[in-house]
Amino acid sequence: MIIYKWNISFNIIKQIHADQFDYLEKLKSLSMDGMDLQALRNRIFQPLTNLSHIYFKKFQFCGYAPHVRSCKPNTDGISSFENLLANVLLRVFVWVVSAITCFGNIFVICMRSYIRSENKLHALSIMSLCCADCLMGIYLLVIGSYDLRYRGEYNRHAQMWMDSMQCRITGSLAMLSTEVSVLLLSFLTLEKYLCIVYPFSNLKPGKCRTVSILIFIWFVGFVIAFIPLMNSDFFKNYYGRNGVCFPLLSEQLETDGAQAYSAVIFLGKFDDYLLYLTLMNFNIKCDGKFICVEN
Template sequence: SNFRFLQNNSLQFVSKHAFSGLFSLKKLFLSENLISSLSPGVFRDLNRLEWLILDHNPLSSLTHETFLGLHSLVYLSMVHTSLQQLPHPSFCQHMPALDWLDLEGNQIETLNFSILKTCSKLEVLLLMDNRIKRIPESTFQSLLKLAELNLSSNKIMELPKNTFKSLSKTLLKLNISHNPNLHIHPIHFSHLTRLQSLALEGIEIQDIQTKMFLPMKNLSHIYFMKFQYCSYAPHVRSCKPNTDGISSFEDLLANMVLRVSVWVMAFITCFGNLLVIGMRSLIRAENNLHAACIKVLCCADCLMGVYLFFVGVYDLKFRGQYNRNALFWMESVECRTIGFLAMLSSEVSVLLLTYLTLEKFLVIVFPFSNLRPGKLQTGVILSSIWLMGFIIAVVPLLNEDVFGNYYGRNGVCFPLHSDRQEKPTAKGYSTGIFLGLNLVAFLVIVISYSSMFCSIYKTGINATDLRSRLHRDVAVANRFFFIVFSDALCWIPIFLVKVLSLLEVDIPGTIS
């Protein structure tokens, strides 16, 4: 027979003469055993052997003499064999035809030119899940036919700039994923003009640039840690991850639910609030100051409707080819403008809801005090709220060196996510707004309404035992509660997503 299947037999020892005379053997399977050592020359008669499988054996060390006689070997697999280092100085000395070497899941720490210098026929080299820390620049110089290289899940921190230069004419697939401390230099891939697949998953690319990937004209598949990185490789046909839950590789809005929701919410928000403003203007109100506050709140909410409308329009514009336009869109004035409008709307709404809540709280809990704001005071407060909201929204636009592209970090131009790429000032600013101002506002609203309802319950407020003015205030407070509650439902999810991202909690794409 040309095959020997000896896997999963609990073999602990292989005699030096175990394979003597098996000159015609083509494939030998010794995986899933307990073999801890192989004698030099144990395979010396296997001149025609093409496949040798040694997976899952505790082979902590080997010498290059172990493979003496394997002149025809093309495939060698030593997956999870506890190897701490490759036989050197020349691993392939006795395997001149070797073109596939699989060393996944070992404990190899060192890789250099002298180890691989005789492996000139190697086409596939798989070294994932080892402990390799550094790779000298000349390591792959002798691998003149290498088409696939996998160095994923190691401990590589730095790659010399010309590490892959010698592979420029042959390498088609490169995987350096899950080397979390690896620094990617802009010219690392500049020589790999024939590369078709590049995997960079699990790597934070601090200074990612479009020019990193432009030389790879044949690149058809690329794999990143984040969807946002895909926009820096617009010429690549397939990019993973292909969505961040909001946008996808093809579309600004990833699915039909989002598209329909954006248009429905845009129309409801715009026309609903305009209708309220119109009705409040035409119908004489019991309290003109309350009516003015409601109109201002509607104006703030209308801005969010305008923002959603533009998101929907640009989704239509980029339909089917979003990734090609993503970087241009996120860095555009239009994106920053609608992001500014969304932030202005959100913060004015939060501040206004807090003011309305506090105003009602003081009236209900201290009914006989003279704490009602007058027309002038209300005007000053409302103007101050708009001014504060404007300042909060415009500050990140004033200095890009300090804040980066604050609003253009995703396709919908709203600073939902925080990550290591974000400028420290921008991250601090987001923390101040969402964990500072908005959290305080949320707590004030919750505590104030809790106190109001407790006060109403304790004093047994009703129409018969309290003056009519206080009864009207309670009725107005109840109406305002539903206004506050429904409006808060819109910004609390945004607040929670931002808080989770600031705390570096992994947020599923379907939530964000």
């Protein structure tokens, strides 16, 4: 019996063997919607040379069948079957924001380097923050470049791109940028808080302490960003969950350890932002009542 159309949607099967479809060369339509599949591989769908339509639960699975003409769902909100960046607005803004971010931060770094500042330690912290933000501009530039490269045929290269080291390093840069930026903002806010509330105390960090704190912040950022690259068995493809190579949400396909790691990072950022907003609010209220004596 020759099967042309097969619907196994909402099946409880979790894993499909590599040779499962080897004898279904004539199959033209395959529906696997509603199935929580794990450990899919390109080899599974390669024998289905006549397959023209396939239906999955998640868009990310479409990358395992690059030769299929139509795959549903055809987008995850960021990428689509044809393009890495599905929305025209995203394509435009990724270039605009990356250009503004890189140019603006490089300009600030240059100006801070050549213009004499009364508080050199504060200027050093600002330049460090600019470097972190500039990494995000580079990340957006890389994503925009690969969007142009795969324009119109993204699904043919989707899985290769998400599994590549370029994608993982790009995602690591974005993670490094966000973590270091949040930590630096928290440090600068805390420094301002101490300067306002205790203007004549010795609590304000000196040169040695400031440099040590900045080095420590960058070290923590590097550790957080690059740990997922060091242990692929534990984290799997942590950054290659989507086309933009950034762990935007915790998925069922992640290991328990990777999900816990994502949760800790998210909660850590939330706590940092809460501290930042609290101290900034206090600074605004007290700014007119205290005089900050800077080194």
